[in-house]
Amino acid sequence: MATRVVVLSLASDFGCQVQLTNMTEEILDVLGVIDLTYWQLASSGHMPDAYDVAIVEGAVTTDEHVDLLRSVRETAAVVIAIGACANTGGIPGMANLLDLDERYAVVYGNGGEPKVAAGKRAPMPLDAFIDVDYHVPGCPIDPAEFLRTLSHVLLGMKDRVPDQTMCASCKVNETVCFYDRGGFCLGLVTRAGCGARCPSLNRPCTGCRGVASDANLESARAIIVAGGGRPDALETGLSVYNTAKEVRG
Numbered sequence: 248m249a250t251r252v253v254v255l256s257l258a259s260d261f262g263c264q265v266q267l268t269n270m271t272e273e274i275l276d277v278l279g280v281i282d283l284t285y286w287q288l289a290s291s292g293h294m295p296d297a298y299d300v301a302i303v304e305g306a307v308t309t310d311e312h313v314d315l316l317r318s319v320r321e322t323a324a325v326v327i328a329i330g331a332c333a334n335t336g337g338i339p340g341m342a343n344l345l346d347l348d349e350r351y352a353v354v355y356g357n358g359g360e361p362k363v364a365a366g367k368r369a370p371m372p373l374d375a376f377i378d379v380d381y382h383v384p385g386c387p388i389d390p391a392e393f394l395r396t397l398s399h400v401l402l403g404m405k406d407r408v409p410d411q412t413m414c415a416s417c418k419v420n421e422t423v424c425f426y427d428r429g430g431f432c433l434g435l436v437t438r439a440g441c442g443a444r445c446p447s448l449n450r451p452c453t454g455c456r457g458v459a460s461d462a463n464l465e466s467a468r469a470i471i472v473a474g475g476g477r478p479d480a481l482e483t484g485l486s487v488y489n490t491a492k493e494v495r496g
Contacts, residue, residue, distance in 0.1 A: 249280060250280070250299045251295070251298040251299045252281045252299065252300045253284050253294060254283070255287045255294065255302070257316075257332070258370060259305035263330035263333075264286075264289075265387070266387040266390060267286075268289070270393075284298050298323060299324050300327065300400060302327045303373060306371060306491070308367065308368055308369075309368055316377050326378070326379050326380050326381075327379075327382075327397075327400065328373045328381070330388050331386040331455045332372075333373050334384045335489050337370075337386060338487070340490040341487065341490050343491055384456040385440075409439040409459070410460045411438075411439050412434065412438070412461060417443045420443055429475070431480060433481075434446055434451070435462075435470065436467045436481070438456040453487055454484060454489055457489060
């Protein structure tokens with residue numbers, strides 16, 4: 248029997264699911280070995296009661312999300328977190344810079360509802376609540392990396408998210424370092440695996456793949472300060488995608 252797969256989203260802009268729709272030819276190849284039982288963006292039906300693999304996009308922001316995630320974890324043999332929101336809290340995680348009540352005042356002003364609606368939570372990644380088997384970081388995800396991860400799932404291989412930072416990728420691409428040009432870039436602490444695509448297009452890394460486990464945050468701060476940057480520039484930069492993940496020196 249083909250592996251039964253569902254795709255669902257929590258708090259996000261559906262950007263990673265849209266990215267999947269851009270993989271028409273590749274998805275058609277994969278459909279020969281999986282049963283795409285439910286796809287939230289492209290399906291009008293309801294989540295089935297039984298499935299083997301759950302692909303989840305988005306951050307956890309409500310009690311309902313937590314209940315859904317725990318139900319998914321009990322049902323699926325494999326859970327795949329796709330995108331920055333699911334892996335690090337992503338853009339929704341920026342709300343953690345304020346507490347929930349303060350956030351309402353910022354959005355709605357002094358006349359807004361001062362108390363948080365029932366069931367709302369500070370945005371968090373999936374692994375704050377359940378065990379995640381495979382991770383596809385990025386904003387949005389890279390199609391090739393997603394397909395590679397899905398093939399690992401189908402073949403029973405382990406999760407293979409890189410531990411190292413992406414600086415080595417820039418050297419392979421022969422990209423001139425932003426710090427050598429007096430600029431700022433988060434590639435020196437961000438997880439590799441995207442081929443340093445943004446720097447190769449003359450755009451500094453913004454950290455959407457999360458902080459690499461091999462990253463040396465203390466040295467990164469020293470490099471930034473030595474180049475004339477603010478001591479808190481690293482934390483400020485990482486706050487765009489990584490506020491929900493604790494960052495230590």
